[in-house]
Amino acid sequence: METVEHDKRKCPTHLSGHECTARLLPVKDALDILSGKWKLQIIISLTFGKKRFKQIQREIPGLTPKMLSKELKELEINELASRHVYDTSPVTVEYEITPYGKTLKPLIEELHKWGAKHRKRIIARK
Amino acid sequence: METVEHDKRKCPTHLSGHECTARLLPVKDALDILSGKWKLQIIISLTFGKKRFKQIQREIPGLTPKMLSKELKELEINELASRHVYDTSPVTVEYEITPYGKTLKPLIEELHKWGAKHRKRIIARK
DNA sequence: GAAATCGGTATACTTTAGGAAACCAGTATA
DNA sequence: TATACTGGTTTCCTAAAGTATACCGATTTC
Numbered sequence: 001m002e003t004v005e006h007d008k009r010k011c012p013t014h015l016s017g018h019e020c021t022a023r024l025l026p027v028k029d030a031l032d033i034l035s036g037k038w039k040l041q042i043i044i045s046l047t048f049g050k051k052r053f054k055q056i057q058r059e060i061p062g063l064t065p066k067m068l069s070k071e072l073k074e075l076e077i078n079e080l081a082s083r084h085v086y087d088t089s090p091v092t093v094e095y096e097i098t099p100y101g102k103t104l105k106p107l108i109e110e111l112h113k114w115g116a117k118h119r120k121r122i123i124a125r126k
Numbered sequence: 127m128e129t130v131e132h133d134k135r136k137c138p139t140h141l142s143g144h145e146c147t148a149r150l151l152p153v154k155d156a157l158d159i160l161s162g163k164w165k166l167q168i169i170i171s172l173t174f175g176k177k178r179f180k181q182i183q184r185e186i187p188g189l190t191p192k193m194l195s196k197e198l199k200e201l202e203i204n205e206l207a208s209r210h211v212y213d214t215s216p217v218t219v220e221y222e223i224t225p226y227g228k229t230l231k232p233l234i235e236e237l238h239k240w241g242a243k244h245r246k247r248i249i250a251r252k
Numbered sequence: 253g254a255a256a257t258c259g260g261t262a263t264a265c266t267t268t269a270g271g272a273a274a275c276c277a278g279t280a281t282a
Numbered sequence: 283t284a285t286a287c288t289g290g291t292t293t294c295c296t297a298a299a300g301t302a303t304a305c306c307g308a309t310t311t312c
Contacts, residue, residue, distance in 0.1 A: 034157060112156070
């Protein structure tokens with residue numbers, strides 16, 4: 001029953017090295033995009049329409065400008081949100097979810113579905 | 127730790143309080159379960175069969191006993207994995223994914239799908 | 253003239269996630 | 283007798299994540 005080979009220590013024994021990388025890395029990539037306290041709240045907020053900096057901040061309670069700035073930059077780098085500057089005074093800046101950002105929808109939906117079931121379960125257990 | 131509490135925060139203006147809670151909290155709950163460096167690797171490892179403590183540790187490179195212990199406890203609390211102790215000597219402990227834990231599969235699959243596309247995109251852009 | 257708005261930045265701090273190493277008792281192996 | 287395995291715990295540490303607060307110049311409103 002215990003047929004653990006010693007030369008396969010880098011990956012789970014049931015997976016080859018290639019299979020292991022192929023399975024774990026993308027999941028980790030996706031999680032990197034979504035994890036953290038604010039990223040998803042911002043993304044979800046943007047799925048409801050273009051928003052200005054302070055507007056996002058007002059909508060998400062507790063979110064400091066420093067964090068918002070940092071997260072928006074990361075969303076931009078990953079092409080999930082875009083930043084548009086209009087030459088008004090004072091300057092107007094709008095953030096918008098990109099078409100690519102919208103491809104997150106099924107994933108977020110799945111998170112929502114599972115999370116909702118889980119929440120019901122936890123509450124029922126108390 | 128991963129307790130589900132009622133959140134009285136204000137919500138984005140475009141959503142009613144109820145809609146906001148309904149939308150954001152479950153997503154956060156799901157993410158709490160999956161985020162972190164080791165949780166998903168452990169879950170995925172367990173989907174391939176029962177495992178013993180040291181066996182999991184050997185399969186996932188870099189995973190320290192402290193982290194493994196902590197993560198397994200959380201998985202147990204959330205009823206995603208179960209712990210079975212057998213009265214052998216030395217004691218045998220087996221961890222197994224629960225039926226409930228298996229319900230994470232579609233979500234993990236979605237993370238994998240999106241992550242794989244994202245990975246291709248990033249690599250292609252370089 | 254004072255206050256508030258815009259889109260942020262700078263600095264300093266606390267909190268959390270995670271890592272390294274040592275250690276435990278009981279048993280088996282060399 | 284010495285070593286290694288079992289399933290973990292304990293302590294100390296660092297790096298990253300996140301918080302708090304003040305500030306900026308330009309402009310609009312009270």
